[in-house]
Amino acid sequence: MPEKIDCAVIGAGVVGLAIARELALAGREVVLIEAEDAIGTHTSSRNSEVIHAGIFYVPGSLKARLCVEGKQLMYRYCAERGITHKRITKVIVATGEAQVAELGKYKQQAEANGVNDLQMLTREELRRIEPEVAAVAGFLSPSTGVVDSHALMLAYLGDAENHGASLVLSSPVQSGRVTGDGILLNVGGTEPMTVVCNTVVNAAGLCAQDVSRQVEGIPAATIPPTFYAIGHYYTLTGKSPFSRHVYPIARQDWHGVHVTVDLGGRCKFGPDFEWIDRIDYRFDESREALFYETVRHYYPGLKDGALQPGYTGIRPKIGGPSKLVTDFLIQGEHDHGVKGLVALYGIESPGLTSSLAIGKAVASLVGESQ
Numbered sequence: 001m002p003e004k005i006d007c008a009v010i011g012a013g014v015v016g017l018a019i020a021r022e023l024a025l026a027g028r029e030v031v032l033i034e035a036e037d038a039i040g041t042h043t044s045s046r047n048s049e050v051i052h053a054g055i056f057y058v059p060g061s062l063k064a065r066l067c068v069e070g071k072q073l074m075y076r077y078c079a080e081r082g083i084t085h086k087r088i089t090k091v092i093v094a095t096g097e098a099q100v101a102e103l104g105k106y107k108q109q110a111e112a113n114g115v116n117d118l119q120m121l122t123r124e125e126l127r128r129i130e131p132e133v134a135a136v137a138g139f140l141s142p143s144t145g146v147v148d149s150h151a152l153m154l155a156y157l158g159d160a161e162n163h164g165a166s167l168v169l170s171s172p173v174q175s176g177r178v179t180g181d182g183i184l185l186n187v188g189g190t191e192p193m194t195v196v197c198n199t200v201v202n203a204a205g206l207c208a209q210d211v212s213r214q215v216e217g218i219p220a221a222t223i224p225p226t227f228y229a230i231g232h233y234y235t236l237t238g239k240s241p242f243s244r245h246v247y248p249i250a251r252q253d254w255h256g257v258h259v260t261v262d263l264g265g266r267c268k269f270g271p272d273f274e275w276i277d278r279i280d281y282r283f284d285e286s287r288e289a290l291f292y293e294t295v296r297h298y299y300p301g302l303k304d305g306a307l308q309p310g311y312t313g314i315r316p317k318i319g320g321p322s323k324l325v326t327d328f329l330i331q332g333e334h335d336h337g338v339k340g341l342v343a344l345y346g347i348e349s350p351g352l353t354s355s356l357a358i359g360k361a362v363a364s365l366v367g368e369s370q
């Protein structure tokens, strides 16, 4: 007989952990099922760790709403729990006159998203605060920050476990079936098990579509296509020449390679953007020349030999080259018709920033599907 459990959350990345926390806090009995032998080893530990303000997202989208809400929740949570973070701020810069109008467009979009604290900067003002940045104008985003994502994930896990949740590692969900009595999952790994769940949350990140396809009874038409886009990071040797994150206005051929300053005062450039056809984190060192060229558009002081290969991350995309901008896709029963199932797809940036807000949104969908 399969074991009966209340809620299974598939995937212990930052999003699955935040969801497990929220459901456990709401009094649900939660089992968090993770394929790897540790939490957060995929996208959640291969990102920029930026707490995003909410500037770049289409007004009214889930990304816009959950980012702005998530940012506020995140700052409060980190302060209460003593998680290392900093409102380091960010400048968004135009490197040529032709881009200045775009700054205005971003500002308008940000305001439509409820981000009302942006400050326009002249060339002189920019030079005063970021002397190494070559740009003609920009704006400052005071609410952009950086967070220790590992400490954050451990705190989510701690909260969930303190409220009765359990984590099973090295346990990939391999198949399943929607039954009249709940959703059955076959879990592999060293201690295989079969469980029947009242609620299943699919938060498997890059593998979310695969997991849904493996569960008989989830209508195939509701599962979005899968695309992967890798991003490389190069680190700069020595102390950061910038005091805050620096984002150039993205030009098509640049793919918006930006600077993020970490909590230790060092900086990295990236991520770039390249479509790939499978999950493969290998670092392609042939990107180096492109990075030097791209970065020097706004940081002409970059010295030869200063960049070191860092790491890569892969964006879980649900739109391909013909549909670059997509929203988070969070489906409840009214979307796919399966009682007790919430499925999350395309949780790319700003998923880290949005994690607490996603947790709340999913808990509310779970509540509707009782």
Ligand SMILES: Cc1cc2nc3c(=O)[nH]c(=O)nc-3n(C[C@H](O)[C@H](O)[C@H](O)COP(=O)(O)OP(=O)(O)OC[C@H]3O[C@@H](n4cnc5c(N)ncnc54)[C@H](O)[C@@H]3O)c2cc1C
Pocket (backbone or CB within 6 Å): 010, 011, 012, 013, 014, 015, 016, 017, 033, 034, 035, 036, 039, 040, 041, 042, 043, 044, 045, 046, 047, 048, 049, 050, 051, 052, 171, 172, 173, 174, 203, 204, 205, 206, 207, 208, 211, 231, 271, 312, 313, 314, 315, 316, 347, 348, 349, 350, 351, 352, 353, 354
């Ligand atoms: C390059 C890059 C930079 C980014 N920068 C930022 C940023 O600065 N700020 C920001 O807010 N966001 C950023 N993001 C987005 C953010 O990192 C993600 O939205 C977030 O980490 C997604 O978390 P997740 O839990 O959904 O996915 P993941 O972290 O990938 O977790 C999914 C988990 O599911 C597990 N899993 C998969 N299949 C199975 C299975 N069959 N059974 C059980 N478990 C399974 C995996 O092992 C994994 O642990 C960035 C993303 C990328 C790619």
